[in-house]
Amino acid sequence: MNDPLQALLCNPGVWRGRAGQAVPAQPSGYPWLDACLPGGGWPLGGLSEIVLDRYGLGELRLLLPALRQRMEEGGERGWLIWIAPPFIPYAPALADAGIPLQRILVVRTSKLSEGLWAAEQALRSGQCAAVLLWSDPVSLSAMRRLQLAAESGACMAVLFRSARALGEHSVAALRLHLSGSGLGLRVHILKSRGGQPVVLDRPDFPAP
Amino acid sequence: MAKSQEQSLPLFPDEPSGSAPAPTPASQIPTPVRATAKQQLWLALRLPRLALDIFAPAQDVVAVVEGEGSQRSLVACNAPALVSGLHAGMGLNAAFALAPGLRVLERDPAREQASLERLAAWAGQFTSWVSLVAPDALLLELHGSLRLFGGLSALQARVVGRLERQGYQVQQGVAPTPLAALWLSRAGRPQPPLTDAGSLVSRLGHLPTQCLGWGLKQNEQLDRLGVRSIADCLRLPRDGFARRFGPPRLQDLDRALGRMPDPRPGFVAPQRFRAEIELPAETDSSARLLPALERLVEEMVGMFRACEGGVDSLDLGLLHCDGPPTRISLRRLSLTRDRRHILSLLAGRLERQILSAPVLGLTLASGMIRPLAGPTRGLLGDALDEDEAAVPMLVERLCVRLGDAAVHGLCLVPEHRPEAAWRRNGRNAPGQGREQRAARPLWMLDTPLGLEQRNGQPCYGGPLRLIPGPERIETGWWDGGDVARDYYQARTIHGECLWIYQDRRERNCWYLHGVFG
Numbered sequence: 001m002n003d004p005l006q007a008l009l010c011n012p013g014v015w016r017g018r019a020g021q022a023v024p025a026q027p028s029g030y031p032w033l034d035a036c037l038p039g040g041g042w043p044l045g046g047l048s049e050i051v052l053d054r055y056g057l058g059e060l061r062l063l064l065p066a067l068r069q070r071m072e073e074g075g076e077r078g079w080l081i082w083i084a085p086p087f088i089p090y091a092p093a094l095a096d097a098g099i100p101l102q103r104i105l106v107v108r109t110s111k112l113s114e115g116l117w118a119a120e121q122a123l124r125s126g127q128c129a130a131v132l133l134w135s136d137p138v139s140l141s142a143m144r145r146l147q148l149a150a151e152s153g154a155c156m157a158v159l160f161r162s163a164r165a166l167g168e169h170s171v172a173a174l175r176l177h178l179s180g181s182g183l184g185l186r187v188h189i190l191k192s193r194g195g196q197p198v199v200l201d202r203p204d205f206p207a208p
Numbered sequence: 209m210a211k212s213q214e215q216s217l218p219l220f221p222d223e224p225s226g227s228a229p230a231p232t233p234a235s236q237i238p239t240p241v242r243a244t245a246k247q248q249l250w251l252a253l254r255l256p257r258l259a260l261d262i263f264a265p266a267q268d269v270v271a272v273v274e275g276e277g278s279q280r281s282l283v284a285c286n287a288p289a290l291v292s293g294l295h296a297g298m299g300l301n302a303a304f305a306l307a308p309g310l311r312v313l314e315r316d317p318a319r320e321q322a323s324l325e326r327l328a329a330w331a332g333q334f335t336s337w338v339s340l341v342a343p344d345a346l347l348l349e350l351h352g353s354l355r356l357f358g359g360l361s362a363l364q365a366r367v368v369g370r371l372e373r374q375g376y377q378v379q380q381g382v383a384p385t386p387l388a389a390l391w392l393s394r395a396g397r398p399q400p401p402l403t404d405a406g407s408l409v410s411r412l413g414h415l416p417t418q419c420l421g422w423g424l425k426q427n428e429q430l431d432r433l434g435v436r437s438i439a440d441c442l443r444l445p446r447d448g449f450a451r452r453f454g455p456p457r458l459q460d461l462d463r464a465l466g467r468m469p470d471p472r473p474g475f476v477a478p479q480r481f482r483a484e485i486e487l488p489a490e491t492d493s494s495a496r497l498l499p500a501l502e503r504l505v506e507e508m509v510g511m512f513r514a515c516e517g518g519v520d521s522l523d524l525g526l527l528h529c530d531g532p533p534t535r536i537s538l539r540r541l542s543l544t545r546d547r548r549h550i551l552s553l554l555a556g557r558l559e560r561q562i563l564s565a566p567v568l569g570l571t572l573a574s575g576m577i578r579p580l581a582g583p584t585r586g587l588l589g590d591a592l593d594e595d596e597a598a599v600p601m602l603v604e605r606l607c608v609r610l611g612d613a614a615v616h617g618l619c620l621v622p623e624h625r626p627e628a629a630w631r632r633n634g635r636n637a638p639g640q641g642r643e644q645r646a647a648r649p650l651w652m653l654d655t656p657l658g659l660e661q662r663n664g665q666p667c668y669g670g671p672l673r674l675i676p677g678p679e680r681i682e683t684g685w686w687d688g689g690d691v692a693r694d695y696y697q698a699r700t701i702h703g704e705c706l707w708i709y710q711d712r713r714e715r716n717c718w719y720l721h722g723v724f725g
Binding site: 061109 | 654
């Protein structure tokens with residue numbers, strides 16, 4: 001009696017919500033976050049967009065455990081590329097976090113288009129564990145290009161944008177909004193493929 | 209019957225031989241047959257249109273001419289010119305009458321020779337034995353390369369296909385002796401490869417005497433004798449033949465048939481690549497330079513493959529009508545011979561280059577060729593992959609487009625001053641590991657940002673809450689950059705975590721130095 005049902009469920013045209021979708025993901029190292037992300041972590045082969053009110057909320061610390069693991073597993077193909085970061089990524093702090101510095105590349109750009117171009121090149125090179133891009137504003141078509149480039153590989157692609165972007169439509173696979181108050185970090189998952197919007201408050205988010 | 213031919217032919221030049229060409233028994237030629245020591249298979253590549261092909265391909269009606277005054281005549285013309293009814297050997301005036309829009313290029317034998325030498329170096333990627341036959345042919349010994357490239361037809365298609373893609377017109381011939389291969393290549397229509405030494409006589413016999421390349425005068429002489437094919441030649445008595453045409457001609461025949469050794473000098477590739485290509489028309493669009501650039505890069509990469517080398521510096525020059533050439537230099541590349549990579553680097557630079565004047569031609573010169581091992585292949589013979597991919601390529605692509613200073617790495621420096629504890633590029637200091645010290649922020653500001661103060665307390669968009677326990681850094685007195693600072697972690701009311709310091713020598717100055725991202 002189950003057979004017709006199974007046959008129906010196997011039909012790729014039938015959408016079943018969250019169940020049965022295996023999303024490649026990299027565990028973030030924070031169980032409270034993983035529990036709310038489809039696949040149990042940062043999506044691989046898809047763009048993650050992090051919308052920030054301001055820098056210094058812990059946006060990098062949120063990524064570090066995942067980055068470290070991706071770089072370790074990637075070996076020679078585990079490069080970490082920073083494109084147009086707002087400040088200098090500080091080497092001693094990265095070394096303290098266990099990130100292999102010899103496979104880090106920082107790219108400075110003078111134009112937004114250069115940053116997008118560099119990100120696309122890096123994503124398509126197949127040599128990267130993760131590509132971090134700071135770019136604002138990003139047009140929808142540019143974002144779609146990034147998403148396509150991210151899908152071509154299996155690396156973490158993270159786009160950081162300012163809170164102005166909240167009103168805009170996004171094609172990213174995952175979209176987070178980080179905000180802070182005296183109470184600590186608030187992670188608002190705005191969009192995740194196969195997941196639901198959720199607000200996470202972490203007053204105890206690890207202090208530096 | 210053999211006897212009668214021997215007597216009749218040389219003595220009665222006007223009398224046609226009449227008899228059907230028959231395979232000549234070896235006994236008729238008294239020279240001892242010497243089997244070649246090692247089996248060989250030669251591919252002759254003839255470039256009949258070399259005079260034209262040394263110029264970058266053009267779309268309009270173009271012809272190359274040579275000669276003086278009224279003797280000026282066409283040497284070669286491109287496809288649109290052929291369509292207009294022009295052909296090689298035609299007088300220049302007649303050509304202009306047929307095609308008023310004809311663009312005329314002067315023949316340049318020195319450049320043809322240089323181009324042929326570059327192609328010989330390029331062909332070194334397919335075999336270790338390339339020989340140059342002036343003025344327009346190359347000989348490649350293929351027997352040793354057959355297995356590597358998957359058989360004769362695959363290798364032949366590969367060589368000829370690449371040459372044609374570069375814009376050269378090619379005629380080819382394959383035979384166990386170099387001369388036979390050359391003669392086959394001159395046959396006019398494509399000849400199936402001749403791989404069996406036993407059928408040399410019968411196959412070559414069909415070729416007309418024009419294929420011998422002995423010059424117009426001797427062709428006429430042969431014609432008067434009624435000798436029209438090589439088979440006819442072979443039927444002539446040896447001593448008479450040598451008397452009439454000279455012993456070298458007889459040796460030619462013997463060499464072609466493998467009865468005499470035919471040593472060919474191998475071409476020795478130069479230590480650097482240097483080439484110049486002239487554009488058919490001057491252009492000020494960098495996109496129109498690309499086809500010419502592609503050809504130069506293909507020739508260069510072929511040469512690198514031949515000598516298992518690569519380069520780390522390249523110079524591209526854009527030649528202008530007057531004024532010095534525009535130079536584009538790529539330096540400090542990782543050693544490479546990847547065609548696509550080199551092309552994308554050069555094209556990237558070319559794209560950003562503002563052309564000050566129309567470009568007439570391109571020059572490409574490599575630095576010293578240095579040994580570069582090929583990629584490792586699987587035991588089961590994975591496909592031949594000539595492109596080696598690696599991160600340095602990504603870095604180079606980024607550097608070329610964004611500038612060298614735009615891309616850097618990170619490394620540690622053993623130093624207590626936070627701003628001096630890292631460096632953009634270099635090697636990590638040995639023995640560096642995690643130190644027991646207070647936490648460092650992930651973001652560092654380029655220059656510390658002065659903070660305003662309220663009631664003696666630092667502010668950053670609101671009052672800051674300092675986390676107690678400053679970390680004191682007081683060092684650097686020996687190099688003039690001495691610092692005396694107390695570092696604090698600070699929280700803003702918005703939840704940001706900052707790294708600020710108080711300068712101990714100016715007690716009231718607070719600075720933001722980092723952000724705990």
